[in-house]
Amino acid sequence: MSAATTRSRTPDRLCAEAVDLAREAAEEAAFPGVVGEHVSLFSEGDRVVTHLFEAKEPGYRGWRWAVTVARASRAKFVTIDETVLLPGPDSLQAPEWVPWSERLRPGDMGPGDLLPTEAEDLRLEPGWTGEDAPPPNSLLSEEMESLVEAEDAELATATVPPVRGSITSVAEELGMRRARVLSRYGLHLAADRWDEEYGAKTPMAQAAPATCVSCAFLIPVSGSLGQAFGICANEFGPADGHVVSLSYGCGGHSEAVVPKPGKQPVPVLDSMAVDAFPLRPDPDGGSVSGAPDPESEDLGHS
Secondary structure, X not given: OOHHHHHHHOOOHHHHOOHHHHHHHHHHHOOOOOEEEEEEEEEEXXXXXXXXXXXXXXXXXXXXXXXXXXXXXXXXXXXXEEEEEEEOOXXXXXXXXXXXXXXXXXXXXXXXXXXXXXXXXXXXXXXXXXXXXXXXXXXXXXHHHHHHHHHOOOOOHHHOOOOHHHHHHHHHHHOOOOOEEEOHHHHHHHHHHHHHHOOOOOHHHHOOOOOHHHOOOEEEOOOHHHHXXXXXXXXXXXXXOOEEEOOOOOOOOOOOXXXXXXXXXXXXXXXXXXXXXXXXXXXXXXXXXXXXXHHHHHOOOO
């Protein structure tokens, strides 16, 4: 370790003793009464020392006023270099900033909100954008033609596109004229998300009498997702209007049968017998005699 490094770690004596000067600078930057006790000091370099004072401002718990003082070589006077309010190790700070794309959660969008999609979103891939050119992911695209030539293969004649005037109308009718469509990665993400919410492993499906694949309220969907998902149309079901897995199920299954009532159990207590209740108290029983009291008759009590 060099001598210069040792000197930089050892606080300068005159700078370290300038506590009152540093406090005056901190109170001038803030105002008197909010600068607390002197916490510590450390060396910033040769003849440069930073003093830390406790900050007592409301809402700045654990923060410190940092005042850096310095002096020139061979000088006996210490001057103020910088005054700033810095957080301490246990101070209250705002959480680390997170990009908006990572903060969004399902259900956060409201009326009027816009959610732009990145150009390189892995969930999407180019769709049908031209009238006379096949889509980029089609077997007839230039990219696929180059791959076919490299593999020494031939295209099927059945995939030859029709006349230019008719392909546009058919594409519009089938909804194929979109700039981008879901990629296989996007389909897998959606399938995992739907299966987690309305899939076979949910408590509702575990207690269901049957799965959605045999339910009349299931609306089939087209495409590759139709092999595993559908839409629930039971207004009384927990997944009405949602995409559900074919292995999902609930108590609102169309073929659910109400169980027949079983034989009534034999009552434990016999409540069908008649208990006899006397109209008048038994004169020979009980703690109160049924005979009239002679003293009450003399007083006129009935």
